[in-house]
């Protein structure tokens with residue numbers, strides 16, 4: 061096995077990943093490689109399995125077949141002495157805590173203030189002291205442009221502000237990988253920009269990101285690679301500036317004609 | 321006054337004749353009620369006394385509802401110690417009901433079918449039989465088992481040994497009977513609260529690396545409270561009154577104390593009033609507490625929290641004053 065310290069080793073590697081819900085096969089052999097420090101955009105029609113793939117990567121769902129590695133480790137298993145040992149709940153939680161996830165519907169904790177939303181994971185999962193967590197939370201809130209909102213409850217914020225808090229909450233866990241599931245799809249058009257700006261900054265800082273999005277402008281401008289997922293398989297992939305300009309497959313062509 | 325361009329137009333409010341009639345009818349009915357509540361009846365005896373050589377006689381009357389008796393017994397030692405038993409019983413039975421109910425609700429949501437089925441059967445049984453019967457059941461169980469031993473069946477392992485005859489005092493019987501019954505109702509209330517929390521909250525907590533129990537304690541329960549508290553307040557108030565069934569297990573609580581007194585002096589109505597007044601007083605205190613607890617757990621759910629009763633009263637007074645002020649000015653204008 062390769063050591064996780066190897067800088068050339070990809071952050072995420074999927075080979076033939078399958079996932080079914082009952083009789084419905086949602087992922088039908090997905091291959092994907094995400095290099096460290098790069099931004100990968102994942103596009104595809106609704107129901108093609110984009111969310112499911114992200115959820116498999118941070119083990120919110122268990123994939124049925126195929127090989128899925130994050131940071132060199134098999135997701136959910138440990139290889140020892142030629143055998144695969146299923147990880148216990150505690151190990152899975154620890155793994156997951158280093159993968160940040162941002163949701164379409166923000167999912168901020170409604171009963172906690174903005175500051176508490178950003179400190180709770182640090183304190184309860186990583187064991188950081190309250191004071192240190194608050195210091196880090198304030199840094200992150202400043203970074204996403206929300207210094208004066210720390211005492212507010214999520215319901216008192218606009219969608220764009222909530223999504224920026226959600227990004228700060230994920231970053232507070234010092235993730236090595238950030239997953240974004242349509243982070244701007246629930247936002248009013250005029251609020252999309254403020255969230256994309258935060259994500260661009262994050263990309264510049266060298267964060268490894270997988271972004272499910274319909275924002276083709278963002279994909280073209282920021283992404284290092286682009287994957288088009290259709291009916292549970294990667295139909296086309298490559299440099300976004302080439303793939304989006306000259307789509308080869310008929311499916312991507314028809315998809316792009318609908319979203320552009 | 322509303323203005324329409326340059327010409328000021330007077331606005332004449334609609335007169336609600338029906339409301340005045342209804343108000344009048346209710347006012348008369350209330351007056352009749354107060355009149356009869358505080359009426360006096362002749363006792364059949366007369367009292368005579370001589371003033372300036374002449375003998376004057378007049379019949380002796382008593383309060384129809386025996387208010388003097390009510391007043392006499394309201395803070396008597398027996399009633400107060402009965403009240404204390406009622407309060408203790410309510411508190412302990414509810415504590416059992418809430419904690420066991422929560423546990424059963426969590427069991428109901430378990431992925432383990434045996435665990436969730438067990439929880440379902442518990443609720444089915446305790447909701448499906450009258451609480452009065454359950455009280456009598458616990459009262460008589462010591463006749464079936466003098467002692468119980470908790471251990472692994474068929475193995476020589478013992479965890480605890482309880483002498484049931486000594487344990488099932490009237491108070492403990494009432495606590496067990498009411499608490500176990502309440503747990504069945506509380507479990508349904510808790511379950512509706514738990515499933516009311518958006519699934520996205522659970523996903524977010526899980527993706528931060530929280531364990532299932534952390535997610536439950538830190539994210540789901542605090543938000544479920546908003547849904548759980550109002551019906552729990554009702555349950556506490558309902559429990560307060562259900563404790564009067566503890567007469568079945570010969571526990572002397574508030575109603576029992578009143579019964580004991582009137583079976584000696586036959587002042588039935590006044591003593592029922594004494595008990596009722598105490599139930600009303602405690603219910604009022606509990607309802608007020610419920611309001612503030614609800615307000616606490618509504619944090620974050622509403623952009624602006626609802627007003628406290630005092631704030632609401634102040635707003636009402638202000639509203640009425642403003643109405644009077646504007647009413648008077650219209651009256652003057654017309």
Ligand SMILES: Nc1ncnc2c1ncn2[C@@H]1O[C@H](COP(=O)(O)OP(=O)(O)O)[C@@H](O)[C@H]1O
Pocket residue numbers: 081084086104105106107108109110111112113
């Ligand atoms: N928990 C689930 N149970 C059953 N079917 C599911 C579940 N989650 C997703 N699916 C199905 O899987 C398919 C892919 O879903 P999803 O990954 O959310 O697609 P996308 O994010 O690309 O829109 C959909 O047809 C959806 O109905």
Ligand SMILES: [Mg+2]
Pocket residue numbers: 110111112241242
């Ligand atoms: Mg999706």
